[in-house]
Amino acid sequence: MKRKQHKGLSIKIVAALYAAIAIIVLTAVVVFIGYRLFEKHVTSDYEKYAVTVLENAYIITSDYSFGDMIASREMPSGYEDMRERLNKIKENSDIEYLYAIYFDDVDDIHSLTYAINTKTQEELKAGGNYTLLGTPCEEGSFEDETVKVLQEAVRKGKKESGVLDGYSDEYGHMLNGYKVIFDSNGDPVGLLCVEIDMNDITVELNQYVRNVVIFAAIFTVIVIGIYVTKIEYSVIYPITGITRASDDFISKIGDQDAMDESAAGLKKMDIRSKNEVGDLYRTVSRMETDISGQFRDIRQYTENILKMQNGLMILMADMVEIRDSDTGAHIQKTAAYVSLLLDGLKRKGLHPDILTPQYIEAVIKSAPLHDIGKIKIPDAVLNKTGELTKEEYEIMKTHTTSGKAIIDKAITDVEGEDYLVEARNMAAYHHERWDGTGYPEGLKGEQIPLSARVMAVADVLDALTSPRVYKPAFPLSKALRIIEEGKGVQFDPDCVEVLKESIPQVIEILKKLNPGYVEEEGES
Numbered sequence: 001m002k003r004k005q006h007k008g009l010s011i012k013i014v015a016a017l018y019a020a021i022a023i024i025v026l027t028a029v030v031v032f033i034g035y036r037l038f039e040k041h042v043t044s045d046y047e048k049y050a051v052t053v054l055e056n057a058y059i060i061t062s063d064y065s066f067g068d069m070i071a072s073r074e075m076p077s078g079y080e081d082m083r084e085r086l087n088k089i090k091e092n093s094d095i096e097y098l099y100a101i102y103f104d105d106v107d108d109i110h111s112l113t114y115a116i117n118t119k120t121q122e123e124l125k126a127g128g129n130y131t132l133l134g135t136p137c138e139e140g141s142f143e144d145e146t147v148k149v150l151q152e153a154v155r156k157g158k159k160e161s162g163v164l165d166g167y168s169d170e171y172g173h174m175l176n177g178y179k180v181i182f183d184s185n186g187d188p189v190g191l192l193c194v195e196i197d198m199n200d201i202t203v204e205l206n207q208y209v210r211n212v213v214i215f216a217a218i219f220t221v222i223v224i225g226i227y228v229t230k231i232e233y234s235v236i237y238p239i240t241g242i243t244r245a246s247d248d249f250i251s252k253i254g255d256q257d258a259m260d261e262s263a264a265g266l267k268k269m270d271i272r273s274k275n276e277v278g279d280l281y282r283t284v285s286r287m288e289t290d291i292s293g294q295f296r297d298i299r300q301y302t303e304n305i306l307k308m309q310n311g312l313m314i315l316m317a318d319m320v321e322i323r324d325s326d327t328g329a330h331i332q333k334t335a336a337y338v339s340l341l342l343d344g345l346k347r348k349g350l351h352p353d354i355l356t357p358q359y360i361e362a363v364i365k366s367a368p369l370h371d372i373g374k375i376k377i378p379d380a381v382l383n384k385t386g387e388l389t390k391e392e393y394e395i396m397k398t399h400t401t402s403g404k405a406i407i408d409k410a411i412t413d414v415e416g417e418d419y420l421v422e423a424r425n426m427a428a429y430h431h432e433r434w435d436g437t438g439y440p441e442g443l444k445g446e447q448i449p450l451s452a453r454v455m456a457v458a459d460v461l462d463a464l465t466s467p468r469v470y471k472p473a474f475p476l477s478k479a480l481r482i483i484e485e486g487k488g489v490q491f492d493p494d495c496v497e498v499l500k501e502s503i504p505q506v507i508e509i510l511k512k513l514n515p516g517y518v519e520e521e522g523e524s
Contacts, residue, residue, distance in 0.1 A: 019227050020220060027216035031209055039205055043175070046196050047163045050177035053093050054161050054194050058179050060085045061100070061192055067183035070102050070115050070190045075133050083116055083130065090118045096174070096197040100181065101137060102190030106154055109147045112137040115181075115190050143167070146176060150191055153180055157188040166195075173198040238277045241269050242284050249288050256296055263288040329513045330462055331368040336509045337458035338367045338451075344498030345454075354450055359422070363451045366423030370430050370455050373403025400440045403427030425449035430456050433490045453492040457483065457499055460491075465510060476503075476510065 061067075064082040069075060090098045100115035117131040142150075146166055153162060157180060164176040175196040180188045245266040252258035266288055271281040342363060346355040374382060377399050381392045388396060407424040429443060429452035436444030448456075464479035474482075480500065487496040499506070 016224050016228050016231075019224050023216065023220045023223060027212070027220075031212050031216075034212065035205060035209060038208060039201075042201050042204070043165075043198075046175050046198070046201070047177075050095070050163055050175055050194050050196055051161045053089065053095055053098070054177045054179050054192060057086055057089050057098060057194065058161075058181075058192050060089070061181060065184060066100065066115070066192075067181045067187075067189050069133065070100070070181060071183040071187070073134055079116070079133070083118065086116070086118045087120065091120045094196065095194045097193070097195040099131070100190055100192045101150075102181075103151060103154060104136075106151065109144060109151055110139075112142065112147060112150075140170075150178055153178065154188045154191060157182070157186075165198075171197075173201075234273065235277055238269070238271045238273065238281060241271075242266070242281055245269070246284055246288070249291075253291075253295070256292070256299060259288075259292040259295060263292045330371070330466070333462045333466075333509060333513045334370065334455065334458045335364060335367040336513070337461055337506070338454055339364045340502050340505050340509070341454045341457060341495055341498050344502055345494060348494075348498065350494055351450060363422045363426070363454070366420065367426065367455065367458075369403070369407065369423040370426040370459065371399065371403065372406055372423075372427055373399035373401065375406075376402040397431070397439050400428050400431055422449070422451045425451050426455040428452070430459055432456070434492055435489050438490075448492075454495055457491050457495045460486075461499070461506070465514060473514070476506065 060082060064078045066082065069079060086098055097117070099117035102113055102115050103109075104111040104113050114131045114135040114137055115133050119128045119130060143166060146164055149162070149164060159180070161177060161179045164178070166174040166176045175198050177194040177196075178191045179193075181190045181192055183189050245262065249259060249262040249266070252262050263285070266281075266285050269281070271278055273281070339360075342355065342360045345351060346360070377396060381388065381395050384392065404424055404427055407420055407427055411420045411424065426449075428440065429448050432438035432441065432443045432448045432452060433456075434445055434448070434453075436442050460483060461479060464474045464482060465476060467473040480503075483491060483496055483499065487493050
């Protein structure tokens, strides 16, 4: 069976998308939380480290009464010794800068001035220079917000060390540690500062995010692969199997054996899931089995009805035949001739729009009713042994209109029975003539229904080849000659041609249904 194409996304793809979205959202949340926690943890460690370095440096500055140097704006001999010791602290730590500053005017944030700075040996070899006490800080070296915090710390004489996050276009993210320097009188005179470059930490955090994303991507692929495989086995395969089996069953509705086979094929899938898929399988399987059984019952019921209908038609035709002492086996022979003529017309490719299998079946089935109107003809007329008078002949002709009326009433009572339409046509018009001189309506040529034109030939053929009270049975050759003479006058020329081409089959019917028929020399 051709695989059905879906207009929308399959369950497998939708499930994979949902799983991917769930993992991506979860990963984003984990990465964000992890990033923030990692950043907070690293920042906290660096803040502690900055304070530790700052406290060690502050001890050294205290040994040299650095506060008095700043207050007096002088650099005694111990100034450079102090710088050397501070240099070593910077050399042996991970800080970026270690220096001291003061406000030349504590009320002016722009009066910030260097008291000392440090350099590593590597920086000095690279051309770095010391900054001496009293050197003004370059404009823009510190953000105003940072300077204001430092200014407030000096004003208040803050004893404990402090830490600030600093950002600038030139240096990026820097962690600033500061501690107020006091002179021997206990007055705040400046600040000892350290700076740690946090840009490397940002790089580490970004690397952390990339690693998590890569891991999450690999994890997502693995999980989705396992998930989709599980979905394929436990959901897609059963549903696809049920769908295909249902499509197959639907395509075979009407063919009982094929329906039974398709329903049995679904049962063989033997899906034992105890979830919704299992419920669906069991419901569809039970439905197919029930539908197949119902179709079997309906088919049997239909066959019984058809048999009953056919039996009733034969019974009605027999009632007429019993009353008509001249028409022995007439309904069987005319039905056989009708079947023969219809098959011949179809074989020759004539009337393809009319001669469908259903039409042929309806005409053959209803052929026995073509003389049903004779049931209303009085016995004195129907079985008269002599020639009918003009008045009696007019009475006999009414069997066509009576037959039409009887079957029209049946059509009204039994809706949708197409074969009754052709039964009416044959009953009403089988005595019409091709040239328009027949009865009851004087129809001409193809105005006459095809079934009635066929019945006209079959009816006359049987009348000619069967014995009647007013004549013996004519030989087939004579009957055919008479019918040939009526070609295009009384009979449809095509029907006559088909009859002439079907002589062997006609002889077989005569042998079977005409008692005492003797084959003429040369007929075979």
